[in-house]
Amino acid sequence: MAETSRISAGSATAINVGLLGLGVVGTGVAAKLLSQDASLSELTGRQVKLKKVLVRDFARARDVELPDGVLTIDAEDILADPDVHVLVEVMGGTDPAENYLRRGLAAGKHVITANKEVMAKSGPELLALAQDNGTNLLFEASVGGGIPIVGCMMNALAANDIRSIRGIINGTTNYILTRMAHERTSFQQALGEAQGLGYAEADPANDIEGIDAVYKLTILASLGYRQSFQPDDVYCEGISKLEPQDFRYAEELGYAIKFLAIANLDGAAVQLRVYPAFVPAEHMLAKVDGVYNAVEVNGSLCGQVLFHGMGAGREPTTSAVIGDLIEVIRRAGDSGSPGYVQDGVEVKKLTPLKVRPIGDLQVRYFIRLEVADTPGVLAQIAQVLGDGQISIAAVLQRDTNPETKSAEIVIITHPAQEASVQKALEVMARLPQVNRVSNTIRIEE
């Protein structure tokens, strides 16, 4: 079966696409493939035909009108059809999507996927499978929607040793944080607004707990460092603990709070983390607002390159999927050969990079505490930090509440080790004068 799915020779033959999934993104892809504009054939020298679309049920209303006979509820109509040359998977989730991708690659089909979960968990393995079968597996749409970050990490920036990748790669959470920063709303209120606008799902855990960002960072880090990382390698904290006060202090201190996904090289190890962080207000990442995404790549030659754009949505993601489709067809050419096959992610290294545990992190910290408004509290807190070799860069004391006799203390530390800071926070939390360690936010310069 493998050979029969090859794009055949001669520009007269159409390229047949099998589309798996007809949700938000699938509808955009189908609409573009069915549109009467001639750009795809102009760009590729081939007719491109949407042959079959896999859906879960026939009856559902669609935003796109499909020709008779294109819809199917049987995946075999696509997977087992040797005349489907390119598989486009926009179903999401691992099951059954991953199995479909494997079958497509094994059958010699080129595969395009928007599936961040599958690519994060099994990307390197699937890329190796593609290479073994002389086919291409492209996945620009899996990270950053309309921002061409995946292709750039694989190709245009390949000359660089990557020092760091820092991204705002989840639009839902960036919308929520932008609202909290500009309107000083509570997290719950901002989340509700995001849900009302369709930016957040009814069950928002995947976004706000950082699972989505962890998948995307895993993909970017694997590409950037050319070895296989797993989602479990990424330390992750979500955004639900943030309070309006954090945003007030951030602004006062010259920072924005952004939900960052970071991979950075530290000696022979990589640190991988996703959490809300203070970012200097003048930094480009601090200026990424609303549902926009951005990724900043710091390379040994290119320096800091920042990509900014729409990280989700029907049309931006369609831009990425169709861009991959054009690439696949151009690579195949009209020679009948499988064409240039993208390398797998992994490069054989003498010493693979280790993942550095979060306890080794060295950054500055913003610590906000609610304390009893009595003399000597600050001295006690300073003592705890001093014992942990954590030096203090600034202290703010504010908001004394005469009723509860409590006050708010904010401490900015000099760079300190995460493990020491966590230990100090535990000790502080046990001090009788400390009512609450309200929040601890890392500062990324």
Place this chain on the structure above:
Amino acid sequence: MAETSRISAGSATAINVGLLGLGVVGTGVAAKLLSQDASLSELTGRQVKLKKVLVRDFARARDVELPDGVLTIDAEDILADPDVHVLVEVMGGTDPAENYLRRGLAAGKHVITANKEVMAKSGPELLALAQDNGTNLLFEASVGGGIPIVGCMMNALAANDIRSIRGIINGTTNYILTRMAHERTSFQQALGEAQGLGYAEADPANDIEGIDAVYKLTILASLGYRQSFQPDDVYCEGISKLEPQDFRYAEELGYAIKFLAIANLDGAAVQLRVYPAFVPAEHMLAKVDGVYNAVEVNGSLCGQVLFHGMGAGREPTTSAVIGDLIEVIRRAGDSGSPGYVQDGVEVKKLTPLKVRPIGDLQVRYFIRLEVADTPGVLAQIAQVLGDGQISIAAVLQRDTNPETKSAEIVIITHPAQEASVQKALEVMARLPQVNRVSNTIRIEE
């Protein structure tokens, strides 16, 4: 000769690079190719060897140590050598660079160039020559230094109809404008500083008059609209007329002044222009400071995607050149076939896009006038604008100078037609009460 320069089959054979030029960029490329890091061979599966480097004289001191026998002052040592598989041209200028590029392509060599002038003037022709010879011509380094904008325009964003491209694509002028904005220095002073820091050349005309930006915009527009534009198609005004007052008013009115290169679709025509413009302070382009470059692409699917990074310099440009080199070698694979050949720029269109004359431009204008401080002046000016169907959005009158009995008037117009505005400015300049039309700056929202 054509066939003998092909990258030959089998991964055992090294890829030989011939480097034309050993200036700032050439030195970076040579250093990377000579470095002992294994990344290039890991990424391409091939040994990459710097075989020859063309220089003008042997004696000059170099920042890179070359093995014996690599330097040559005779271009034939590279052009006529069938064992040079890839030509990297970083000489700049059209003569003799363009001739060398043509000879390389005709001989079946893959060609990588950083030459914006040649690519702006002859790019589509050279790409067609490459295609005819089954070789690749890549030119990522010709625009935006370390920012991978050229490749993205050709490939990742290819699914989009391009609505507009707006860029800050000259680092020298952006440095000067940033200094003028932040320090309120004069143009001459900021230029002197830029020269002192090596950001501007002794003869700065190429940068400050916009010639460099015109070349780069011509390349981006030709890629974005897939037809051949020429530098002459671009309307251009340099930055030397800007005065500190312009920056003061810009800030007061909520704008930054940026030297923009813009291509935008307007019906069946494209408007191409390079000039200093007011940009809303909250726009990402307004936040591009110093020698950084940025390009914002507005596509029918992707929406606004912004690329930001170092637009020049040894290492960022080397990142682009080596990225192209990796791409060329990957495309060739180890099959011995020429591999996937990049399409030419031009796509056959039923109706090629016209270039719209600058007189047709419709934007808002900032007009600054020095007038006699006498009653009725503003009424006269308003009359002239009214006669030209130009409506006024705001007027500021300031800086009355009792000694010269003159005042400064600033007018912000609603969107108006360039031709009408230019005509009105001529009439205004002839009014006896108008001492000087100090500046006219277009506003790009």
